[in-house]
Amino acid sequence: MIDARLDLKRRERLGMVEAVWGEHKTAEQIITILERFSAADELGLVTRVSPEKADAVLAALPAVKAHAHARCLTLGELPAPPPGPPPVAVLSGGSSDRSVVAEATLALSCHGIAVDPLMDVGVAGLHRLLDQLPRLESAVVLIACAGMEGALPTVLAGLVPQPIIGVPVSVGYGISQGGRTALEGMLASCAPGLTVVNIDNGYGAAMAALRMLRNR
Amino acid sequence: MIDARLDLKRRERLGMVEAVWGEHKTAEQIITILERFSAADELGLVTRVSPEKADAVLAALPAVKAHAHARCLTLGELPAPPPGPPPVAVLSGGSSDRSVVAEATLALSCHGIAVDPLMDVGVAGLHRLLDQLPRLESAVVLIACAGMEGALPTVLAGLVPQPIIGVPVSVGYGISQGGRTALEGMLASCAPGLTVVNIDNGYGAAMAALRMLRNR
Amino acid sequence: MIDARLDLKRRERLGMVEAVWGEHKTAEQIITILERFSAADELGLVTRVSPEKADAVLAALPAVKAHAHARCLTLGELPAPPPGPPPVAVLSGGSSDRSVVAEATLALSCHGIAVDPLMDVGVAGLHRLLDQLPRLESAVVLIACAGMEGALPTVLAGLVPQPIIGVPVSVGYGISQGGRTALEGMLASCAPGLTVVNIDNGYGAAMAALRMLRNR
Amino acid sequence: MIDARLDLKRRERLGMVEAVWGEHKTAEQIITILERFSAADELGLVTRVSPEKADAVLAALPAVKAHAHARCLTLGELPAPPPGPPPVAVLSGGSSDRSVVAEATLALSCHGIAVDPLMDVGVAGLHRLLDQLPRLESAVVLIACAGMEGALPTVLAGLVPQPIIGVPVSVGYGISQGGRTALEGMLASCAPGLTVVNIDNGYGAAMAALRMLRNR
Amino acid sequence: MIDARLDLKRRERLGMVEAVWGEHKTAEQIITILERFSAADELGLVTRVSPEKADAVLAALPAVKAHAHARCLTLGELPAPPPGPPPVAVLSGGSSDRSVVAEATLALSCHGIAVDPLMDVGVAGLHRLLDQLPRLESAVVLIACAGMEGALPTVLAGLVPQPIIGVPVSVGYGISQGGRTALEGMLASCAPGLTVVNIDNGYGAAMAALRMLRNR
Amino acid sequence: MIDARLDLKRRERLGMVEAVWGEHKTAEQIITILERFSAADELGLVTRVSPEKADAVLAALPAVKAHAHARCLTLGELPAPPPGPPPVAVLSGGSSDRSVVAEATLALSCHGIAVDPLMDVGVAGLHRLLDQLPRLESAVVLIACAGMEGALPTVLAGLVPQPIIGVPVSVGYGISQGGRTALEGMLASCAPGLTVVNIDNGYGAAMAALRMLRNR
Amino acid sequence: MIDARLDLKRRERLGMVEAVWGEHKTAEQIITILERFSAADELGLVTRVSPEKADAVLAALPAVKAHAHARCLTLGELPAPPPGPPPVAVLSGGSSDRSVVAEATLALSCHGIAVDPLMDVGVAGLHRLLDQLPRLESAVVLIACAGMEGALPTVLAGLVPQPIIGVPVSVGYGISQGGRTALEGMLASCAPGLTVVNIDNGYGAAMAALRMLRNR
Amino acid sequence: MIDARLDLKRRERLGMVEAVWGEHKTAEQIITILERFSAADELGLVTRVSPEKADAVLAALPAVKAHAHARCLTLGELPAPPPGPPPVAVLSGGSSDRSVVAEATLALSCHGIAVDPLMDVGVAGLHRLLDQLPRLESAVVLIACAGMEGALPTVLAGLVPQPIIGVPVSVGYGISQGGRTALEGMLASCAPGLTVVNIDNGYGAAMAALRMLRNR
Ligand SMILES: Nc1ncnc2c1ncn2[C@@H]1O[C@H](COP(=O)(O)O)[C@@H](O)[C@H]1O
Ligand SMILES: Nc1ncnc2c1ncn2[C@@H]1O[C@H](COP(=O)(O)O)[C@@H](O)[C@H]1O
Numbered sequence A, B, C, D, E, F, G, H: 001m002i003d004a005r006l007d008l009k010r011r012e013r014l015g016m017v018e019a020v021w022g023e024h025k026t027a028e029q030i031i032t033i034l035e036r037f038s039a040a041d042e043l044g045l046v047t048r049v050s051p052e053k054a055d056a057v058l059a060a061l062p063a064v065k066a067h068a069h070a071r072c073l074t075l076g077e078l079p080a081p082p083p084g085p086p087p088v089a090v091l092s093g094g095s096s097d098r099s100v101v102a103e104a105t106l107a108l109s110c111h112g113i114a115v116d117p118l119m120d121v122g123v124a125g126l127h128r129l130l131d132q133l134p135r136l137e138s139a140v141v142l143i144a145c146a147g148m149e150g151a152l153p154t155v156l157a158g159l160v161p162q163p164i165i166g167v168p169v170s171v172g173y174g175i176s177q178g179g180r181t182a183l184e185g186m187l188a189s190c191a192p193g194l195t196v197v198n199i200d201n202g203y204g205a206a207m208a209a210l211r212m213l214r215n216r
């Protein structure tokens, strides 16, 4: 009765592959969709895939590659990034933010963009961030991930002139459980020109960075 | 007893002038601050100034210019934009969004950036937006303002490849009063790579666009 | 000590069978209730039944039919729909919305109403919806299911004149987890005359459509 | 700089006139828009207009008609409804709901639809509603407005088979102030097939009723 | 290091035994507490005990009695209720509310109060409630439990003069998941003199009824 | 077009007069309603009437009595309370709660019930409450009003055995502005058998007390 | 009928004068209360007094002193602070926070404690704060006030070892309007050992500092 | 690719060891981090570690000590507290709050501070708290933990003059589930000078106490 209508023209319109949201789909739905991407000669990227679901997909499609930290699957060759310093730096407040950083990094890799990662530079120990400012200079776009109170992108946006994409992370407890406090703190930021994506949305931050890199 | 500590080095660090948040300041505080900007030979921009407060400031400082639609004050000459098509397009869902559009436009003017405005292209009459797609092609960055359910930036992000900054607007009533529904809809967008700023934050959207234009 | 008081006169009053809400009932409670429907010669429909609970009920009552996608049970013959084009079209934004679409479709089948399904026509790839507009013309009522920002029913309501019932779906994460963002976006819609039901309420949307079809 | 793009093709597409949301527009914006509707020979309807703004518009455009209870303006002749019993009944829980009832009634009048009003039939005195059930029989669609806990549409939907559009009203205080409790109660209704619109959205309920009447 | 300080004087001050909140305690903590109640010759009542925890407690203290529907444990003899019609009626909207009804009933039994249960008299089929009104006449206090939109206590409070304690139940989904919509609907009730307790608080409703029965 | 349907049989069914909610009604609506109560020989009670509206009503109906602290109007003779100690004590946490206390007191007076008021016995200075415990002994029902964190009814319910009706008051700021924190604190109370009404609902607390006094 | 029960023993128990919450009291209530403080030879402090109310109180009690920035009244001599560096530093993110800083400062003055104010050291221009770190060394307790995203206390708590009391300020708009975002950000802080008070609660922060100074 | 940047200078700056947030880290990440603390000769403290994760860490690092009640791990010798009465008292409302009390106690032990625990002194049986007041006199700082309505710190702050740190606990159900009601009640407290930390934040309360003890 029911069918998926893939957006295979997305690369043409937007310069992006369609990523498939895996969390609310069954392994069977994911397998069918990946086969159709493959038939259309398009790179397949599936996000938010649990380890169990990943195993079920790999059993059916051994050419699929599972990216454990990023909780993603890909089918097809990732394009090699051009030489030179990575145009995107991805920062994170703590090492608990790892999967969001990994999702953003993989989504950029799917489009041939390299990433410079700076983990655990949260504002509770400010020197860790201030020490890294020179390293940030070569980046064209910054993605800053933070949970709890989410102050990292705010502090960063007061220090450097590049575009900064804040990614609130669902790390925390009590009032910050689920990432809303980090999200709202980034939106309310007193620093000028910070933009924000949904909680844990590493993929969205990567696509926003991709749009910004068009202008180089 | 109490004093304001202006961030006069912001232009050097970030390429931006410091904008002063006028809503919770008295006319006296604003006057003092503008005088200090002027003394430092820096352009002064004050946002969220009510008509009454604007009148009080102008009475004391006749060189100040009031921008009624934008609810802003400026002191000092605005730089002339370079020739060529405006690099930023500002779209809005309805003509009620006027003051947010005007704030974004003025904040860009303060930095010598011209804007192409497209008002009242909301998704309830989709043809109004589809008709304008060719006109958007020359824009480097898009700012899309919308109240109520805030679907305009989502639809736009599915159609064009540029960076899109969604600005939720506090136009609406009941469940959408205050702009949270528009904000959350933009953050939850199924379209890839949309970024978002705070409700009614025309100034912040402008500064984000400015950061993105550095890369040209 | 405790007893269920079935609403067996609902068909007479409202032209509907009573659906039983299965989620917070034990298999034993469901079995007793289905036996009583059967004894009263009424079609039995139970919604929100987990696979485990469904198995327990089928073990006791082999005549029961389990509808896996819809997470429902029925006992008794479903009426055959009359010939002709289906009077209801059910659209969905993504293929993750499958169980809500299936619940609505089954609830209509229980009343002899056929459905035309249009899955995965979300607004991030607008052409998928615009392509299907002619097919929608023969529908008397539209049910539009969408998660995340829930913009599909809004866009639809600006394009076609039929009654449209928006069903927010609990597909999403972060700010849209649980479906509230989709719900509030549909309620705040700038498109005229969209009505809305509870999150994931496929059953309710079907019953609303049934009420609207009385007038044909 | 800025302009309104009226949706003058709405009647053709949807069989409706475009209503203008007056609350966040200035009198000047409203006057310009009404003049353009008039120039296009289309009926003009403006909702949520304060008495002061209405006076300012009437001073400029004496042909405009102000509807005080409905807080609306119209410009142009309202079509006469056809003979026969009104196809829409509008019920309300208390006499405080008057302006929402009036907005719905006027919006239907603009499309030639007559209304049967039943005010103050709230569930705290149930006999007032039960007494009126026979009178409801001739209605094709019911619009039920209620503030506070908003139980009226739920009780009604258990009693009669027609389509029922619930309109939560922002009457109440404390926990029900602003109408969210009424809204959520209607959405959570245990009665089958109730649909809901935004708080105080008399206009939207009317347009939904209009869509449902197409099928007669 | 750590110890529980039982409130063994509660019966003297308030005429109630102390109930122990079991949900966040380990089986070991519950066993120790019950032994101390028993040593003090006081009836022990523990609420919100999962089946697994109940088994662990019963293994250590075989004299404990588990009440499965009520999810409670007792240790000690329950007092026999005096002859005559039960002074408390407990109504519920659906048969999913069973455990809340059972908790209230058991807590009253611990104080020698008998209960008349009326299950599944929800407002979606109003006749089920109206039919039972005569049976309610002999009750001194009514406890009305309802999930979803929670309209039952409101309708009841418009019909009968006794004290009515509304108990919102966490049965529902989407907007009503967790019971807040039922709670807020009861608090916002347009019916006069309804009082409310926390979601699922059958124990609290029973203790409130006990306080009200002192005056007989 | 529109009419109020008074619930004149409320005294017969519930032993109460119908109170009219004045906040969202015009002076004209209130005047008409009071005239109809008077014509039916029933006591008229209108709550939440602003001073300006009260003046307008009194100008038209000089027999009306305005109760400034309670923000209410009455028309008709209040019944004299029977001799003996007042059966209801009304406590409040601070002297800012005065209007809620006054509304409850007046609503009881309309039914011939006398009240013992204990103002400003909040828990920040606990001795003020502990000193008054003997005075509370003769009360049959207690109404406890508190804003901010709303702890007064909780502390009280641990100390005395009577029925206690908690009334959260919209006194406070920041997190407690509007009274929700007081409301939720009362609902979450660890003290057994406290019941609660809506924020500022002095009238509802009074009607609940009236129901409880039936049993004496 | 109604009376205020002042907590005149607060100085003895807690070492503090009772502050009177002025916002929800009439000028008449405030006058009576101040007279009673004066009669008891106690310093009177009233917070949250609007300019109009302050004028009315001063007209009746000319010995009262109005503190305009702090929105407070005092009656009686403030104790002179001992010589030496001020033990409390009060920092604020922007000059819009002035009234909260002033309330905290005045409340400490009422207890003979001097304050070192550091205004406008928000994190958007981090150098302004880093420059002042040496000046903070002599402070025993820090009070840090911030609106918008409220990151100042978090950054501070990662840099200095003293007790830090975070005061969220209701400066901001959209998502940060009302101060909740600042509050939640401070509570969710990743910096160790930050404590927080209610939004705009300068008085409470001062009293917390006073408690901490007891230990010197 | 990714690395943790420990804040090993925290002891120097703040007099505290860095605690590692264990909940969102894998056992592998925790093992690596503890090894690096050990290599730097710093005490390692990891909070929020599930029993399973603790087992995995202990298998790899047998020198690690697991603290079951506190759900924490330590690596390295805890400093012995100096002789004399414990400077910190930790109170809790019920015995369900045990793990929060234990986390606070352990975090203080890591810094050589002893604790006097007072469990189960909740306000529903006030005498339990009043009886212990003399014992509290020797404490320099109080930490008060409470779930449900969270009134314990408020009552305490009205009785004793020391600094009080309120810790809301996620014990409760319905409206108080998750601890927000306790948190908001503490923030809204009418008692002067109470400060608050995040829900369940025993660690943060301990670090705040440590800051306050610097001044002795
Ligand atoms: N999936 C569903 N969604 C919404 N409402 C439902 C659903 N299933 C049953 N109901 C309604 O919930 C009411 C209460 O259910 P019950 O608890 O089974 O008596 C029924 O009368 C149905 O109208
Ligand atoms: N099921 C329940 N619902 C509401 N309150 C309860 C329940 N069970 C126990 N309580 C109350 O919770 C308080 C705290 O419980 P405990 O943590 O056991 O000391 C007890 O004094 C009871 O009054």
Ligand SMILES: Nc1ncnc2c1ncn2[C@@H]1O[C@H](COP(=O)(O)O)[C@@H](O)[C@H]1O
Pocket (backbone or CB within 6 Å): F093, F094, F095, F096, F124, G018, G019, G020, G021, G022, G047, G048, G201, G202, G203, G204, H190, H191, H192
């Ligand atoms: N500005 C303020 N912020 C927080 N609490 C306050 C403030 N002013 C007074 N209070 C407290 O509020 C309590 C209740 O005030 P009142 O209603 O005047 O009895 C007083 O005892 C004070 O402790």
Ligand SMILES: Nc1ncnc2c1ncn2[C@@H]1O[C@H](COP(=O)(O)O)[C@@H](O)[C@H]1O
Pocket (backbone or CB within 6 Å): A094, A095, A096, A124, G190, G191, G192, H018, H019, H020, H021, H022, H047, H048, H201, H202, H203, H204
């Ligand atoms: N149980 C806890 N509660 C609150 N904060 C904590 C807790 N454990 C660790 N932290 C803080 O969280 C910060 C970030 O942790 P991490 O992700 O391990 O770098 C640490 O620097 C600690 O200050």
Ligand SMILES: [Mg+2]
Pocket (backbone or CB within 6 Å): A093, A094, A095, A120, A122, H005, H006, H007
């Ligand atoms: Mg770290």
Ligand SMILES: [Mg+2]
Pocket (backbone or CB within 6 Å): B093, B094, B095, B120, B122, D005, D006, D007
């Ligand atoms: Mg328009």
Ligand SMILES: [Mg+2]
Pocket (backbone or CB within 6 Å): A005, A006, A007, C093, C094, C095, C120, C122
């Ligand atoms: Mg898709």
Ligand SMILES: [Mg+2]
Pocket (backbone or CB within 6 Å): D093, D094, D095, D120, F005, F006, F007
């Ligand atoms: Mg009425």
Ligand SMILES: [Mg+2]
Pocket (backbone or CB within 6 Å): C005, C006, E093, E094, E095, E120, E122
């Ligand atoms: Mg049922």
Ligand SMILES: [Mg+2]
Pocket (backbone or CB within 6 Å): F093, F094, F095, F120, F122, G005, G006, G007
């Ligand atoms: Mg007081």
Ligand SMILES: [Mg+2]
Pocket (backbone or CB within 6 Å): B005, B006, B007, G093, G094, G095, G120, G122
């Ligand atoms: Mg500044």
Ligand SMILES: [Mg+2]
Pocket (backbone or CB within 6 Å): E005, E006, E007, H093, H094, H095, H120, H122
């Ligand atoms: Mg206990």
